[in-house]
Amino acid sequence: MPLHSEASPLPLDAQGILELAARSMFQLFSSVSQGMFLVDCSGRIVWVNEGYQRFLPDLGFSSVDQFVGRTVEEVIPNTQMRSVLETGQPVLIDLLTNKAGTFVVSRIPLRDEAERVIGAIGIVLFDHPETTLQPLIGKFALLQRDLDDARRELASQRSRSLAVSGDGERRAKYTFASFIGSSPAAAEVKRQARRAAQSSSPVLLLGETGTGKELLAHAIHAASSRASGPFVSVNIAAVPDTLLEAEFFGVAPGAYTGADRKGRDGKFKLADGGTLFLDEIGDMPQSLQAKLLRALQEGEIEPLGSNKLVPFNVRVVAATSRDLGALVRDSRFREDLFYRLHVLPVRVPPLRERRGDIPALVEVLGEDLALRNGTVPPELQPDAMALLAGQPWRGNIRELRNVLEQAAMRSDSQSIDAYQLESILREAGVEPAAPVPAAVADPGALGDEHCLRPLAEQVAELERRAIAAALKAHGGNKQATARQLGISRATLYARLENPE
Numbered sequence: 001m002p003l004h005s006e007a008s009p010l011p012l013d014a015q016g017i018l019e020l021a022a023r024s025m026f027q028l029f030s031s032v033s034q035g036m037f038l039v040d041c042s043g044r045i046v047w048v049n050e051g052y053q054r055f056l057p058d059l060g061f062s063s064v065d066q067f068v069g070r071t072v073e074e075v076i077p078n079t080q081m082r083s084v085l086e087t088g089q090p091v092l093i094d095l096l097t098n099k100a101g102t103f104v105v106s107r108i109p110l111r112d113e114a115e116r117v118i119g120a121i122g123i124v125l126f127d128h129p130e131t132t133l134q135p136l137i138g139k140f141a142l143l144q145r146d147l148d149d150a151r152r153e154l155a156s157q158r159s160r161s162l163a164v165s166g167d168g169e170r171r172a173k174y175t176f177a178s179f180i181g182s183s184p185a186a187a188e189v190k191r192q193a194r195r196a197a198q199s200s201s202p203v204l205l206l207g208e209t210g211t212g213k214e215l216l217a218h219a220i221h222a223a224s225s226r227a228s229g230p231f232v233s234v235n236i237a238a239v240p241d242t243l244l245e246a247e248f249f250g251v252a253p254g255a256y257t258g259a260d261r262k263g264r265d266g267k268f269k270l271a272d273g274g275t276l277f278l279d280e281i282g283d284m285p286q287s288l289q290a291k292l293l294r295a296l297q298e299g300e301i302e303p304l305g306s307n308k309l310v311p312f313n314v315r316v317v318a319a320t321s322r323d324l325g326a327l328v329r330d331s332r333f334r335e336d337l338f339y340r341l342h343v344l345p346v347r348v349p350p351l352r353e354r355r356g357d358i359p360a361l362v363e364v365l366g367e368d369l370a371l372r373n374g375t376v377p378p379e380l381q382p383d384a385m386a387l388l389a390g391q392p393w394r395g396n397i398r399e400l401r402n403v404l405e406q407a408a409m410r411s412d413s414q415s416i417d418a419y420q421l422e423s424i425l426r427e428a429g430v431e432p433a434a435p436v437p438a439a440v441a442d443p444g445a446l447g448d449e450h451c452l453r454p455l456a457e458q459v460a461e462l463e464r465r466a467i468a469a470a471l472k473a474h475g476g477n478k479q480a481t482a483r484q485l486g487i488s489r490a491t492l493y494a495r496l497e498n499p500e
Contacts, residue, residue: 030051033124034052034125034126034127035053035055035127036048036051036122036124037052037121038119038122039081039085039122041085041118043073043081043082043085044072045070045071045075046069046119052124054490054491054493055101055124055127055488055490056490057493058101058488059077076098077098077099078191079096079122081107084108084109085119088109088111089109090107090109091105091107093125094107097191100489101482101490102184102187102188103127103488104124105122106122106125107120107122107123108120108121127490127491170232170271170274171230172218172219172221172231172275173218174218174219175218176190176194179215180360180361182356182360183354183356183357184483184488185483186349186354189216189347193216193346196220197219197220197221197223199344200225201343201344202296202318202343203220203344203346204318204320204342205217205317205346206320206346207319207347208348208394209321209395210396210397210399211350211351211396213279213319213321213348214279216346216348217277217317217319218231218277221274221275221277226274226315229274231277232274232275233276234267234277234279236278236281236283237283238280241285241287245288245304248291248301249268249291249295250265250301250310251263251264252305253305268312268314269310269312271312271314272314273314274314275315275317276314276315276316276317277318277319278317280321281324282320282322282324282327282333283320283322286333289334289337290334295312296340297340300312316341318341324338325338351393351397355484355486356484358388358389359385362380362388363377365404366378366380366404366408369401370408373408377414378404378415379415380415380416383417383418383435384416384418387421387432387435388400388403389435391432392433394430407424467481467485467495478493
């Protein structure tokens, strides 16, 4: 047997290999992640690495000493680290949204030799998922939409086969995956809506027309404990005032000349056990507001022509594009009804506050148009995408879809450029706004000679140009700049301090 010299390293045993692997993995995660921190078994922060320290200003801390030593819930809003400590189960991939931004994170419990949980490690994998994960999110949304379509078709076939009379089955058409977008604004509204889905209190969706309020109402129902019950919607603005009371409360048999001899159930009765969506609640006539308030307070209705009270059990989700507070001040909307509905308000942001979601929306809307028309999806040239990103979109996603559909129907080719879109916008009476900077929309605009440099230098220069242009456009306002670029303020500060 050959003898080892004194200089030869001794082979590691299994325990030594494990310890070496643990150190190597820890160093690897610390170097490639956007940030890391450790908590002890009580949930107190005991260490943060240099990468994580750049998030501290946005979390409200000016130094590491203020951060370390506090419980994780005190310093990191919306964290789920406590659940990892209590269950010992890792969360390998999750989205975390708080005032520092939106992050893709991992949470891993740490154990001792006796397999007891002695702490946990938090890892920020990406600090701007709206850019990094956008292709994956877009593809998942398309799959979810196809699944939703298949479910609706199966439900429709089942309804026809059972010869369901009247309104048939009423189910939610959309889920939260149908709300396209991973920008901080989109992530925040989905977080609030998911929390609202777990409650039985009324939800009030506030936002401009075309932002996706109805879609979120469907998603809230689908994620709630009432998902197996009916989802019934009524657009108050689309029903004549004289018919609204019958629409809500129903009609007793023979209530008036020409009424159905069997009577007719109103929306409250049809939604019993499920969710009633009141769209455009701000347009409700004052004569009906008092009756709606009483129904919501008492949990019972009185159909037209009847003297019997009918109990119901519904969860109300209301939506409006109008300023309800102003309507209350002008005595055009009952204050008591406002407070009855304004329990869980969710503001749905306009498209101009989530410009980073436009490429994903264009892809999904284009796929949907192609599917419905039996064509191929349109392909937008870089200048066309830059133009779309710069528009104010007063009609929001509904307007964006209309512009895309017109462009696809008018174009002789699959490719669409900015000139075609400008023509469509002007015909609609909209003067096109300036596109986003060319260097942001089309890296090729930098010229071929630029491409002969290392890729890292080109990316760094493109990033500097984008930040400088956004800062100029917003007059140096860093919060607005970060929002437009789809990054957190912490990331923006880090890029400004280290532009290389």
